[in-house]
Amino acid sequence: MALLEVREVTVAFGGVRALSDVAISAEQGRITGLIGPNGAGKSTLFDVITGLRRPSSGQVFIEGREVTRLGPTRRSRHGLARTFQRLELFGRLTVRDNLLVAAELGSNRRHAAELVDQILDRLGLTRLADTSSDTLSTGAARLVEVARALAAQPKLLLLDEPAAGQDPEETERFADLLRSLAAEGTTVLIVEHDMDLVMSVCDDLHVLDLGKVIASGPPEEIRRNEQVLAAYLGDAA
Numbered sequence: 669m670a671l672l673e674v675r676e677v678t679v680a681f682g683g684v685r686a687l688s689d690v691a692i693s694a695e696q697g698r699i700t701g702l703i704g705p706n707g708a709g710k711s712t713l714f715d716v717i718t719g720l721r722r723p724s725s726g727q728v729f730i731e732g733r734e735v736t737r738l739g740p741t742r743r744s745r746h747g748l749a750r751t752f753q754r755l756e757l758f759g760r761l762t763v764r765d766n767l768l769v770a771a772e773l774g775s776n777r778r779h780a781a782e783l784v785d786q787i788l789d790r791l792g793l794t795r796l797a798d799t800s801s802d803t804l805s806t807g808a809a810r811l812v813e814v815a816r817a818l819a820a821q822p823k824l825l826l827l828d829e830p831a832a833g834q835d836p837e838e839t840e841r842f843a844d845l846l847r848s849l850a851a852e853g854t855t856v857l858i859v860e861h862d863m864d865l866v867m868s869v870c871d872d873l874h875v876l877d878l879g880k881v882i883a884s885g886p887p888e889e890i891r892r893n894e895q896v897l898a899a900y901l902g903d904a905a
């Protein structure tokens with residue numbers, strides 16, 4: 669059974685269908701990529717999975733339980749955490765306090781401070797712990813968003829363009845982090861335009877174009893798929 673299953677989801681904004689009968693899944697302990705051109709519907713699908721947007725039709729299941737009608741807070745209790753494409757840190761709080769807020773909402777609240785210190789250390793953020801979040805570089809802020817999502821100790825981690833604004837060294841370290849999280853059993857679903865990162869870390873890919881899934885499979889298959897090459901990858905693969 670997939671940890672996440674999206675069945676036949678459709679989202680319409682007025683007359684525009686942002687998603688049409690989209691079906692994707694993410695397996696436990698694997699890194700699944702969601703790719704496609706701008707406007708394909710990736711962020712809208714994340715909103716449906718996290719409960720920020722109700723689909724016009726279709727269903728979302730986490731560990732086999734339907735969550736389609738649950739709001740974001742109840743879904744986070746089912747082990748789901750996400751980062752945002754547009755950064756959503758609490759700017760005036762320090763890096764540590766941003767993580768503490770998330771950790772204290774999680775199941776391990778009695779050990780929140782200890783957990784936060786472990787995550788800061790793991791992500792190489794200890795030296796920034798007392799820095800106000802609104803003074804961070806974009807690359808560091810992206811990492812802090814991931815750290816904050818991890819503070820909730822999620823089973824399913826959704827990352828919306830986590831590498832945007834990271835330098836190549838940050839991206840390389842980030843790839844290692846994702847691999848180690850997956851090896852520990854965390855399920856990762858990632859939207860990302862950095863194809864080197866996607867092709868090197870993802871176990872499975874789903875490709876969206878104009879609100880439809882045009883291909884699903886392992887990276888080596890996707891990078892040779894004619895329809896995907898025409899719609900998105902072109903010379904990049």
Ligand SMILES: Nc1ncnc2c1ncn2[C@@H]1O[C@H](COP(=O)(O)OP(=O)(O)OP(=O)(O)O)[C@@H](O)[C@H]1O
Nearest residue numbers: 681684685686704705706707708709710711712713
């Ligand atoms: N709130 C909204 N109201 C109306 N249309 C919307 C809204 N949000 C998204 N759309 C439209 O839905 C489609 C999918 O947008 P979405 O942001 O999900 O794409 P995306 O794949 O995440 O793109 P990007 O890679 O640029 O982030 C686009 O045509 C977009 O203009």
